[in-house]
Amino acid sequence: MSAKNLKEVSTEYMLFKAEREEQFMTGSEAVREAIRRSNIDMSIVYPITPQSESSHLVGDLYAEGYVKEYLRGENEFAVMSEVAGGAMAGIRMFTATCGPGTLRAFENFPMWSGARLPIVIAFMTRAINAPLSIQPDNIEMSMLLDTGMIMLHAENAQEFYDMLLMSFSVAERTSVHIPVGVFVDGFFVTHTRQKVKVVIEDVKLQGYDPAMSPTPTIDMETPPFRYMKDPFVMKSNYVSYAAHASWQQECMASIERARPYIKALMGDFIERENPGAPIQIVASGTAVSQSRAAIKMAESEGIEVGLVKIKSIRPFPAEEVKKALATAQKIIVPEFNRVGWLAREVASVIPNNDRMVKGPRVFGGMTMPPDVIVKAIKGDTRCGV
Amino acid sequence: MSKKTLSIRMSGLGGQGAVTAAHIIGSAAVIDGKNATVNPFFGAEKRLAPAESYVRISDEVIYDTGEILYPDIIMVFHPDVILSGKSYTMPFFAGLQQNGTIIVNSDFPFAFTEDEQAELDALNAKVYFLQATLLAREIGGTDLATNIAMIGALVGVTKVVSMDAVEEALKERFGGAAKFVASATTAVLDDAIKAKYAKAEKLIEANMKVLTAVSAQAESLVAA
Amino acid sequence: MSLAITKINPAFTDVMPQEYLDLVADGPFGTNKSAKDLGLFKELIEDHPLCAGCNLAMAFRTLISSLPAPEDTVIVGSTGCNSLVFPQLAIHNVHSLFGNQNAVATGLKRGLKLRFPDKNKDVVVMAGDGATADIGFDMTLHSWIRGEKITTVMFDNELYANTGGQESGMTQFGTVRNMAPTGKKFQKIQVTEFAKLAGCVYVAKLSTANTAKIGQCLRNAVLVAREIGPTYIQIYTPCSTNLKIKPADSVALAKKRVKDDYAFEEYMTAEAEQLLVASGAIKPKKQKDQADKA
Numbered sequence: 004m005s006a007k008n009l010k011e012v013s014t015e016y017m018l019f020k021a022e023r024e025e026q027f028m029t030g031s032e033a034v035r036e037a038i039r040r041s042n043i044d045m046s047i048v049y050p051i052t053p054q055s056e057s058s059h060l061v062g063d064l065y066a067e068g069y070v071k072e073y074l075r076g077e078n079e080f081a082v083m084s085e086v087a088g089g090a091m092a093g094i095r096m097f098t099a100t101c102g103p104g105t106l107r108a109f110e111n112f113p114m115w116s117g118a119r120l121p122i123v124i125a126f127m128t129r130a131i132n133a134p135l136s137i138q139p140d141n142i143e144m145s146m147l148l149d150t151g152m153i154m155l156h157a158e159n160a161q162e163f164y165d166m167l168l169m170s171f172s173v174a175e176r177t178s179v180h181i182p183v184g185v186f187v188d189g190f191f192v193t194h195t196r197q198k199v200k201v202v203i204e205d206v207k208l209q210g211y212d213p214a215m216s217p218t219p220t221i222d223m224e225t226p227p228f229r230y231m232k233d234p235f236v237m238k239s240n241y242v243s244y245a246a247h248a249s250w251q252q253e254c255m256a257s258i259e260r261a262r263p264y265i266k267a268l269m270g271d272f273i274e275r276e277n278p279g280a281p282i283q284i285v286a287s288g289t290a291v292s293q294s295r296a297a298i299k300m301a302e303s304e305g306i307e308v309g310l311v312k313i314k315s316i317r318p319f320p321a322e323e324v325k326k327a328l329a330t331a332q333k334i335i336v337p338e339f340n341r342v343g344w345l346a347r348e349v350a351s352v353i354p355n356n357d358r359m360v361k362g363p364r365v366f367g368g369m370t371m372p373p374d375v376i377v378k379a380i381k382g383d384t385r386c387g388v
Numbered sequence: 389m390s391k392k393t394l395s396i397r398m399s400g401l402g403g404q405g406a407v408t409a410a411h412i413i414g415s416a417a418v419i420d421g422k423n424a425t426v427n428p429f430f431g432a433e434k435r436l437a438p439a440e441s442y443v444r445i446s447d448e449v450i451y452d453t454g455e456i457l458y459p460d461i462i463m464v465f466h467p468d469v470i471l472s473g474k475s476y477t478m479p480f481f482a483g484l485q486q487n488g489t490i491i492v493n494s495d496f497p498f499a500f501t502e503d504e505q506a507e508l509d510a511l512n513a514k515v516y517f518l519q520a521t522l523l524a525r526e527i528g529g530t531d532l533a534t535n536i537a538m539i540g541a542l543v544g545v546t547k548v549v550s551m552d553a554v555e556e557a558l559k560e561r562f563g564g565a566a567k568f569v570a571s572a573t574t575a576v577l578d579d580a581i582k583a584k585y586a587k588a589e590k591l592i593e594a595n596m597k598v599l600t601a602v603s604a605q606a607e608s609l610v611a612a
Numbered sequence: 613m614s615l616a617i618t619k620i621n622p623a624f625t626d627v628m629p630q631e632y633l634d635l636v637a638d639g640p641f642g643t644n645k646s647a648k649d650l651g652l653f654k655e656l657i658e659d660h661p662l663c664a665g666c667n668l669a670m671a672f673r674t675l676i677s678s679l680p681a682p683e684d685t686v687i688v689g690s691t692g693c694n695s696l697v698f699p700q701l702a703i704h705n706v707h708s709l710f711g712n713q714n715a716v717a718t719g720l721k722r723g724l725k726l727r728f729p730d731k732n733k734d735v736v737v738m739a740g741d742g743a744t745a746d747i748g749f750d751m752t753l754h755s756w757i758r759g760e761k762i763t764t765v766m767f768d769n770e771l772y773a774n775t776g777g778q779e780s781g782m783t784q785f786g787t788v789r790n791m792a793p794t795g796k797k798f799q800k801i802q803v804t805e806f807a808k809l810a811g812c813v814y815v816a817k818l819s820t821a822n823t824a825k826i827g828q829c830l831r832n833a834v835l836v837a838r839e840i841g842p843t844y845i846q847i848y849t850p851c852s853t854n855l856k857i858k859p860a861d862s863v864a865l866a867k868k869r870v871k872d873d874y875a876f877e878e879y880m881t882a883e884a885e886q887l888l889v890a891s892g893a894i895k896p897k898k899q900k901d902q903a904d905k906a
Binding site (some may be wrong): 044 | 616641683684685686699703704705708709712715717723724726728750751873886
């Protein structure tokens, strides 16, 4: 296999037709395998646990010729600005960060969206200080909900791999053209070695075409030459208010317009187990895996429990979730964070919130023993709020 | 947790190779046609600091992830894990399942405290002491093979993976054909051990010698 | 650029604004115009919303008219008074965030190099002293340390003008400003010295007292950045509004400061000098010295 002889294929071919092989690898290695096939031009990165290893591996791809340009930036704020610069120049960018790095970089994310930059970024979530913890915890997702990016939450390394591969195509659609964040619970996915089916054919995704951007690329090749990125109206008058408001609405609308593209590549926004069960668990990310284990344990005790797995957080599958939970009598939302952001999202789209058990919640690093979810199923009031 | 999943928790000191050992056992299980997941304790890795790693092996899909709270097998890579509390899990057998197995690497057998022994008796735990580091040094020529010796001990005591699969997994890990990605700190130690042997084959050969010897000794312990 | 982007579809000519038509017909794209030709061509910036007598606007006009290849230049600005000028500039330009200009420029420059490996795409950063030396100083320095082939221009008005005259790192010691009610307690940051240490191969420090020089220095800086490495220009642009002086007195102030503590300084590495001499931009120093002796 050589970086030079890869044939360009569509995302559909890559996801559904290309020959795959099952390999035993960590989530970080799954990132490398996805980026190997993604035909990215440049990656700029900064170390932070548990994200660093995946970015080392993207560096290896650069050394091998799969990535054209790569560097370590000076901090996450700078890195996300450097990534923005590359995207403005009309090239395909990829980066990754997590936890404190996400917050250090934060001002950039709404800017990416407002500047209509189709950057793909992996978040390998981690706890946020204080006190210092470098452990898994996905509280940063609650802070990113309204930054104007598409947010996909992968359960395991396989889904991480597939979601990364599909994201470029979604992000780069003319009618979308906003950043896509692919999230996994750090460590649980990045550092766990598991079976992953990866593409082994000598193929890569078709390259990014800057001519498809809805706003001009900053290259002095794209008309009009009188162009400023971004729409910038500093005068305080009603025209400038309207310009900002309508632009922001357009960014929000572009997330919604991504729905059919996401669905075509990822399948339904939600996945279900035991749809008829009166007790339903709603979860995303690693909490789904812990819930699946809990459902098996409950089953062995004769209790039938259903599962609604949410794969896309933005756009949020409001209608699908509402429908899936229409007849549920008890809804349990286990989460790996303190604030219960998924419970809030779910509560905002379903009636009769008194059916909900907003927990159990584990945060600061520990795993969530399936036994605790079983306790919640059985009605232990200590397992939720 | 599904009873059909076998859970192994390994406690050692940073640099002893508990993470690598978990990787090799997990790979071997996959080579044997089973499902496996492997992960380290999530945190900063520092040499001689407590280190823990986890392997889950099952014929079914494994969902539960993260640290193993209720292991079937506990492997202790260094007596300090028990004697000096160099461990993330206190006491070292916390969460051990009834009728569980404990394998301890120590140059000399030692007694647990009265309280510990009482709890272990109540659990009906089987405890095996093995001189893994000593054997690694004598047969493999380096303390760095302690983790390989511990894998031998596990195979000898439990037969959880086949010896052929372990050899195959070792080749994958150290053979150099497939580029294995270790964490930065592990990579440094990889280089150290590779430097000891001119060729990867020599390293694997030496490792297999250690494995076979320790495995045989472990088998005899079980038989006794 | 191919200049094709300036071509207007004939069917749309009648609806294009007159000044756009003028830019296409008489603009500086591909004509190698410079500041000394001002008045003889349609400028890329002709209007600004800044205060009357703004020295930054003066410097800006000179800089833009001195770009060696405006048709292949992109500019990165930052938040501040200068960012108000950019929407009226007829060159692709970026406003991103406050302070991240050299980081954005890094990504832009490398991205354009990947897309146009055989073309010179000049990336020029133009930002105030707050953006360059305070909030974005780490990114300014790191872009230099990494050797990014970009030109950085600082408009040094020694305060935060856009937010109402607060102390900046470039404010002189002891000066009373907003947020420094009893006077600034540390020295003005020696950014030109940092620039040399961090690897800038061409550094110039000057003021609006000599606008012709601004144009020459920018040309030098862009040519050197194109071929060798990072370049830096620091221009004193007094803010009459926040200094509470008459707009007409601002150039006189700049001239006074040149005498006091803001004299023209130019530094370049031997390699940069060789390049500029070869391109005819400057005369060789030794020759000049010998000519002076004779």
